Amino acid sequence: xxxxxxxxxxxxxxxxxxxxxxxxxxxxxxxxxxxxxxxxxxxxxxxxxxxxxxxxxxxxxxxxxxxxxxxxxxxxxxxxxxxxxxxxxxxxxxxxxxxxxxxxxxxxxxxxxxxxxxxxxxxxxxxxxxxxxxxxxxxxxxxxxxxxxxxxxxxxxxxxxxxxxxxxxxxxxxxxxxxxxxxxxxxxxxxxxxxxxxxxxxxxxxxxxxxxx
Amino acid sequence: xxxxxxxxxxxxxxxxxxxxxxxxxxxxxxxxxxxxxxxxxxxxxxxxxxxxxxxxxxxxxxxxxxxxxxxxxxxxxxxxxxxxxxxxxxxxxxxxxxxxxxxxxxxxxxxxxxxxxxxxxxxxxxxxxxxxxxxxxxxxxxxxxxxxxxxxxxxxxxxxxxxxxxxxxxxxxxxxxxxxxxxxxxxxxxxxxxxxxxxxxxxxxxxxxxxxxxxxxxxxxxxxxxxxxxxxxxxxxxxxxxxxxxxxxxxxxxxxxxxxxxxxxxxxxxxxxxxxxxxxxxxxxxxxxxxxxxxxxxxxxxxxxxxxxxxxxxxxxxxxxxxxxxxxxxxxxxxxxxxxxxxxxxxxxxxxxxxxxxxxxxxxxxxxxxxxxxxxxxxxxxxxxxxxxxxxxxxxxxxxxxxxxxxxxxxxxxxxxxxxxxxxxxxxxxxxxxxxxxxxxxxxxxxxxxxxxxxxxxxxxxxxxxxxxxxxxxx
Numbered sequence: 001x002x003x004x005x006x007x008x009x010x011x012x013x014x015x016x017x018x019x020x021x022x023x024x025x026x027x028x029x030x031x032x033x034x035x036x037x038x039x040x041x042x043x044x045x046x047x048x049x050x051x052x053x054x055x056x057x058x059x060x061x062x063x064x065x066x067x068x069x070x071x072x073x074x075x076x077x078x079x080x081x082x083x084x085x086x087x088x089x090x091x092x093x094x095x096x097x098x099x100x101x102x103x104x105x106x107x108x109x110x111x112x113x114x115x116x117x118x119x120x121x122x123x124x125x126x127x128x129x130x131x132x133x134x135x136x137x138x139x140x141x142x143x144x145x146x147x148x149x150x151x152x153x154x155x156x157x158x159x160x161x162x163x164x165x166x167x168x169x170x171x172x173x174x175x176x177x178x179x180x181x182x183x184x185x186x187x188x189x190x191x192x193x194x195x196x197x198x199x200x201x202x203x204x205x206x207x208x209x210x211x212x213x
Numbered sequence: 214x215x216x217x218x219x220x221x222x223x224x225x226x227x228x229x230x231x232x233x234x235x236x237x238x239x240x241x242x243x244x245x246x247x248x249x250x251x252x253x254x255x256x257x258x259x260x261x262x263x264x265x266x267x268x269x270x271x272x273x274x275x276x277x278x279x280x281x282x283x284x285x286x287x288x289x290x291x292x293x294x295x296x297x298x299x300x301x302x303x304x305x306x307x308x309x310x311x312x313x314x315x316x317x318x319x320x321x322x323x324x325x326x327x328x329x330x331x332x333x334x335x336x337x338x339x340x341x342x343x344x345x346x347x348x349x350x351x352x353x354x355x356x357x358x359x360x361x362x363x364x365x366x367x368x369x370x371x372x373x374x375x376x377x378x379x380x381x382x383x384x385x386x387x388x389x390x391x392x393x394x395x396x397x398x399x400x401x402x403x404x405x406x407x408x409x410x411x412x413x414x415x416x417x418x419x420x421x422x423x424x425x426x427x428x429x430x431x432x433x434x435x436x437x438x439x440x441x442x443x444x445x446x447x448x449x450x451x452x453x454x455x456x457x458x459x460x461x462x463x464x465x466x467x468x469x470x471x472x473x474x475x476x477x478x479x480x481x482x483x484x485x486x487x488x489x490x491x492x493x494x495x496x497x498x499x500x501x502x503x504x505x506x507x508x509x510x511x512x513x514x515x516x517x518x519x520x521x522x523x524x525x526x527x528x529x530x531x532x533x534x535x536x537x538x539x540x541x542x543x544x545x546x547x548x549x550x551x552x553x554x555x556x557x558x559x560x561x562x563x564x565x566x567x568x569x570x571x572x573x574x575x576x577x578x579x580x581x582x583x584x585x586x587x588x589x590x591x592x593x594x595x596x597x598x599x600x601x602x603x604x605x606x607x608x609x610x611x612x613x614x615x616x617x618x619x620x621x622x623x624x625x626x627x628x629x630x631x632x633x634x635x636x637x638x639x640x641x642x643x644x645x646x647x648x649x650x651x652x653x654x655x656x657x658x659x660x661x662x663x664x665x666x667x668x669x670x671x672x673x674x675x676x677x678x679x680x681x682x683x684x685x686x687x688x
Contacts, residue, residue: 115380132373136366139366145358148362149362152362152365152366152369155366155369156369159369159372159373159376162373162376163376163379174267174326174328174329174332175328177328177329177332178328178331178332178372180332181332181335181336181339184336184339185335185338185339185361185365188339188342188361189358189361189362192346192354192357192358192361195349195354196354196358199351199354200351207355208354208355208358208359209355210351210352210355211352211355211356211359211433211434211437211438
């Protein structure tokens with residue numbers, strides 16, 4: 001059976017592959033913005049009875065995840081106007097291949113998990129697992145600090161998606177608190193990125209290896 | 214009333230951001246005293262909160278809150294004197310962040326809702342990041358970056374774990390508020406597989422913040438790069454806050470009958486932390502990093518004790534309280550040493566006994582306390598943990614535990630002797646006068662630890678017993 005939300009979720013799965021293959025930061029930011037928007041719209045598709053609160057909260061989430069955060073990181077890149085490569089530790093071809101395996105594995109695992117509350121979408125759980133792990137993958141395999149922040153955001157998107165699957169208990173005020181924390185975290189990271197450029201003349205995390213033991 | 218303890222420092226912290234230098238210092242002490250007053254009132258009255266679903270006064274929360282409050286008050290006094298001795302750019306940000314940090318930590322101790330707990334712990338990371346970055350140097354930037362990134366990613370795991378806890382509720386078909394106390398009551402109906410997954414993720418997540426190996430890599434950097442008063446707070450009470458999240462989840466596990474599972478994992482992580490600390494303490498060259506690794510060791514001991522349960526859990530809580538008191542005093546003392554010698558390296562120090570005699574008393578007593586010497590509380594805590602481990606038949610791990618403690622003691626003693634008695638550079642001149650306000654906070658912390666060891670007030674004893682009752686704690 002095909003559900004309406006699966007159309008956009010399949011695009012998210014494709015975007016993961018795109019992010020693994022992209023060597024430039026601006027492309028990566030667009031992927032994150034797209035994911036942020038889709039992820040925040042998902043509750044509108046899967047909730048049975050839409051309340052004003054749900055709609056309002058989804059919109060706020062969309063603005064923050066899809067617009068405010070990507071835009072602020074974009075501004076940082078503009079300001080530090082540096083070499084915009086992501087400086088991968090694992091090459092793009094290998095990353096792409098890992099991405100494919102990841103999607104297949106996520107689909108396989110989520111079949112086995114058999115979560116009963118997901119009845120409105122076939123792709124929700126696989127997508128959530130995929131972007132969660134993909135975010136971690138980017139965090140670990142890219143040396144550019146901005147790419148790492150983007151990886152963190154991707155991971156957060158994944159957790160949010162896992163949460164929407166069954167968090168009927170959590171109130172919007174609580175979810176809003178979580179969102180606020182994420183936003184503040186990214187803002188602090190953005191401030192540090194600017195200083196990093198001044199102090200180290202770049203945002204390659206190779207410079208950040210002086211403190212040991 | 215309960216929420217007010219969180220709100221008051223929050224508002225004062227925001228005000229402090231916009232105040233000029235000198236008045237900020239006053240605000241810091243004022244906030245410390247107000248907070249201490251409120252915490253004591255909470256302790257005596259134990260009121261119900263306005264939002265019982267989100268916040269509640271629990272025994273373990275009260276214990277942490279009182280420690281935080283007492284420590285912050287003394288650190289605030291020390292900080293006012295410390296700021297006169299040293300130059301800090303944008304002091305208002307430093308003071309504002311410190312007060313906000315207090316507010317977020319208070320929120321951790323009082324939150325009962327699983328997600329609110331997460332929000333509060335992540336907020337402590339954000340509020341303390343500016344403290345580590347105070348010196349604006351390359352090294353402090355590196356430390357802050359690692360701190361924010363590793364902790365945020367780690368705590369994100371805890372969020373995933375909390376979401377799994379919700380799933381365990383869904384599968385068990387129960388509809389209760391998402392609070393630790395409510396979940397403990399219906400724990401038996403929770404889906405065990407997802408509950409286990411949730412516990413592992415929460416342990417890894419909050420364990421990152423608590424400094425458990427192998428997720429501890431940020432801790433020595435952050436604690437050594439932050440100014441000493443901030444290090445005292447980070448090491449003394451922030452780690453306790455993260456532990457509280459693990460402790461409360463562990464309670465749910467025990468109520469669900471999965472205590473053996475969670476206990477074993479806690480023991481493994483605890484031992485790994487102690488072993489990791491032992492390796493790094495022996496060859497350490499900087500004294501603040503030495504203290505930081507000692508914090509990792511103590512967090513390992515606490516996790517180990519909690520995993521053992523029973524008498525061990527009681528010992529773990531004792532270690533938690535005394536570690537806060539003694540370690541924060543040591544970090545404040547390290548601030549004096551840094552001001553006196555102007556270097557963080559152990560080799561650049563020496564002859565503390567002649568050069569800074571008052572600081573020496575605080576340093577040496579702190580060293581004795583943290584290594585588990587009898588007049589101080591950590592000795593009793595560790596003894597209870599060891600007895601508890603033997604009673605429950607954990608012979609092998611208890612042996613490893615004791616041997617690692619000996620190794621750590623040897624390493625620490627070696628470094629401490631270098632600082633106190635070895636010959637210092639002859640051209641060295643100490644530019645630091647040992648003022649009362651930079652000595653007495655440490656003395657008071659150490660004396661408190663000493664008194665609590667000899668005589669514990671009835672109410673404190675009862676609260677500890679209440680906190681560990683579920684884990685089978687008690688004498």
